[in-house]
Amino acid sequence: MGSLSIHPVLGVGEVSPGEDVSQILIDALEANGPPLEEKDVLVVTHKIVSKAEGRIVELDSDSPDAHRHLVESEAAGVIRRRGNLVIAQTRHGFICANAGVDRSNAGPGRAVLLPLDPDRSANRIRLRVGRHFGCEVAVIISDTFGRPWRRGLTDIAIGVAGMEPINDLRGETDAHGMVLHVTQVAIADEISAAADLVMQKSSGIPAAIVRGVDWRPGTSGATSMVRSDEDDLFR
């Protein structure tokens, strides 16, 4: 197995509703490099996708009430609530704080929502950038989630196109010839986390190229990563 490299996509700048996020990414890659290569994974933070798709709302006020109403309108169900903290399931099935409503990097008095269909958004970008650079790539749309039991946040995949988000090793054997117990690697989440290492929250870098991952083509999308209700012990 070879090495892997991760490259920030520089020069994207501010994105506004109605803009063509694929073209913005292509222009940034053409201006600042590197050009996409076969089997690259382009990781794009959801924020610029949401903004381009107009998934941004003006808040009537900065009050907790206005925020709460917005979260409730985005949530398909509330998992836990404590004070102003709401852990909710989104319409896509993802479970996260505030149903994905985010006020950082949104501008004053505004909030950014999740894309309506991040898998579809990812696929649209995949087709456009793949055609432009003449290669087969995968695209991940990432967001920053907390998790139970552990402090700190990590980036995970909320939209996936071109690759199977889970690397299924069931039936493969370990170095002793024993069948592997650890069999389903959430490779799209690991790639999202890796990409975040060159983005960091305050730096204004909303995309990165992850090069050298041996992913498998597929169409399952990020929603296939949602654990079903009956398989889950923590709802």
Add this chain to the structure above:
Amino acid sequence: MGSLSIHPVLGVGEVSPGEDVSQILIDALEANGPPLEEKDVLVVTHKIVSKAEGRIVELDSDSPDAHRHLVESEAAGVIRRRGNLVIAQTRHGFICANAGVDRSNAGPGRAVLLPLDPDRSANRIRLRVGRHFGCEVAVIISDTFGRPWRRGLTDIAIGVAGMEPINDLRGETDAHGMVLHVTQVAIADEISAAADLVMQKSSGIPAAIVRGVDWRPGTSGATSMVRSDEDDLFR
């Protein structure tokens, strides 16, 4: 912000109780490269550390009962139980399946347990490899955990030395000058996930170098990443 690269550590081979895991890693890096550089993060899967430290047990039988007794002896508390699946808190505070008892890559009739003090193990490796290569590095000991709500597993940090495991951005501002809401990045977990991308479970590569991350020196260790009981909504 620059690019990042991840390099598998090749040629480690099987590790047995009593062996010097730091020396094994140094020998592998000397033989196959690359040599460690200033600010590298060396990520080591816990399995070889546990084996070197003798944290490996022979099971009397392959029965579910033998497995269950072992899990219970390793657990400080059980969070959820369904059939043979036990989500337990380890003595270190980590919450994971089977309290970290792992039978893959252990050999037939055997199980590998977590290191007794992974932060201390990480620091021991950090001092040895840093002295050998004459540079300041960080060391992470990783394990593969599942998570609620999402299918698939990702690697996370159970031992951290030399770096702060959480990148605390509180007080920093976003591109609009707004104070960031996403303020604590679990950088050690993101580095562990990134390293797993060049390791993969069946390949027999138990370590990787992550080069180019802008980490902050610190001594908090991985146990500082455990969310306190009162801050947690999912126990």
